[in-house]
Amino acid sequence: MKPWLLLFLWQIPRLLFAQTDTMNIELTNGSIKMYPITEAVRLNFSQENMTVDDVQKINAIFASFLLRQNYPNPFNPTTTIEYEIPKAGNVEVAIFDIQGRKIRELEKSVHDAGSFRVVWDSRNDAGRTVSSGTYFYRVQFNGSQLVNKLLLLK
DSSP states (O other): OOHHHHHHHHHSHHHHHHHTSEEEEEOTTSOEEEEEGGGOOOOOOOOTTOOHHHHHHHHHHHHSOEEOOOBSSSBSSOEEEEEEESSSEEEEEEEEOTTSOEEEEEEEEEEOSEEEEEEEOSBOTTSOBOOSEEEEEEEEETTEEEEEEEEEOO
């Protein structure tokens, strides 16, 4: 495996998982193909230049949690946020405005491993409907976090 591919795999996966649900893989012939993560069943990596640390990094990437793009997006008045966690742990889902202020805590609980969804009704913690605009949703899981952007249009 080429060192730059390992670097690519180590630095980008959360972005790939969070934004596109696809993965770019360099094949042994040197070509690069894009695969949907949902089709990944088994990946084999050349071990000739890999260290134990490299293998641990790759395993950590695939054991991390996944945040999907909300749908619909743009939305009015509700949108669904889906995420997956690989093992039991603490999960927090929150909505933030463009200035970084938390406007709504959607979830704060312990979950078993699996896929989950939460619906945001475009209201803040006080129950008032928020204005049109760009917002961010953050999912925290066992000390890691993923963030995506959503758009409310009225």
